[in-house]
Amino acid sequence: MNIERFSKFKSLDAAYKHSASVISSLRRDLESALSESNLKDRLTVVTTGSFGRGEASAESDLDLFIFFDSDKPEDSLLEEKKSIQDVVDRYVKKPAGDTGTFGSEAVVNFSEMLQNLGGDKDFNVLLTRRMLFLLEGKWLYGEERFKAYRTDLLNKYIKAGDPERQISRFLLNDIIRYYRTIATDFEFKVTESSKSWGLRNVKLRFSRKLLYFGGVISVAETAFVAQADKNGLIVEILDKTVLERVQDIGADNPHTLEILNIYQDFLATIECPKNRELLEVVTKDNRTNSDLFLQMREKSKDFSKVLDNWLKLQYPDNENNPHPIHNALIF
Structure with missing residues (x-):
């Protein structure tokens, strides 16, 4: 890990280093805190969100969930969940959201992640955990199990008998479905659940868009790779x-x-407590009265154009050798 890779971008650099430092401390302390547990070899702790993306600040909460590979009831984890929460509280002051999708109480048997993909029981919470686990997940405890789980899940999407030298449309379609679900759920959360509108809208325009983009380019990179090598590459x-993917690829x-410059400006804006307060009070009805929101909205349009330009240049859609990602994103 090159901790200095974003050193030319002040806000990106600070967030990247803060995320790495906290994750390192959590890994060390969780290893110690769970060392005496009889269930330690059945547990995997995963973080997603801003810490998973390497863009957290002191104002960030920690999205996490626990994989519990056992037939024992969740009640058997009471001590372990308390130990995990105690460790998290040492380094992260802001509590996790109230949806139940994340936090030390969010316990999942990994087998649930492998079942019913796209089926009638593939509820939003399962889709959310599955996609975030793949696209931005980082292990906090149980590194080897985390890696094995990710490989097992990818094997559900990228199968041994799939056609050679094509992108995984199954995986891409689920990434697209997740992104569209986020956009659709936004309207529900702000109208039916009375969640704040302005800051959520700005995050949707930047961090959620970038997460989607990161999934798209991960699939695109495997387009002309032999089937046997796709899983390892992705x-x-x-x-x-x-x-990191954008920078390296x-x-x-x-x-x-x-x-990087546009995203740097986004992070710098929302890291400022005053700006966060201003955006928190923006609603759909009064948004045109907020100069800050209007500025961020225009920047988000530029962000979309730049992402599109990056994709077209990186994966040329020329007549002689068209890259399949462009057609797959539409059809």
Whole structure:
């Protein structure tokens, strides 16, 4: 891990280093806290969200969930859950959200992640955990199990008998479905659940969009790779944060710098407590009265254009050898 990779971008650099430092401390302390547990070999603790993306600050909460590989009831984990929460509280002051999707009480048997993909029991919470686990997940405890789980899940999407030298449309379609679900759920959360509108809208325009983009380019990179090598390559790509992927894959792409500069401005804006307060009170009805929101909305349009330009330059859709990602994103 090159901890200095974003050193030219003040806000990105600070967030990247803060995320890495907290994750390192959590890994060390969780290893110690769970060392005496009889269930320690059945537990895997995963973080997603801003810490998983390497863009957390002191104001960030920690999205986590626990894989419990056992037939024992969840009640048998009471001591372990308390130990995990105690460790988290040492380093992260803001509590996790109230949806139940994340936090030390969010316990999942990994087998649930492998069942009913796209079926009638593939509820939003399962889709959310599955996609975030793949696209931005980082292990906090149980590294080897985490890696094995990710490989097992990818094997559900990228199967041994799939056609050679094509992208995984199954995986891509689920990434697309997740992103569209986020956009659709946003309306529900702000209208039916009375969640704040302004800050959520800005995050949707930047961090959620970038997460989606990071999934798309992960799939695109496997387009002309032999089937036997696809899974290993995409695991290697997904081990990186989204910004690491953009920077490494697009090392020679001139639009990479534009992406980093725009995202740097986004992080700098929402890291400022005053800006967060201003955005928190923005509603759908009064949004045109907020100069800050209008500025972020215009920047988000530029962000979309730059991401599109990056994708087109990185994966040319020329007549002689068209890259399949462009057709697959539409059809």
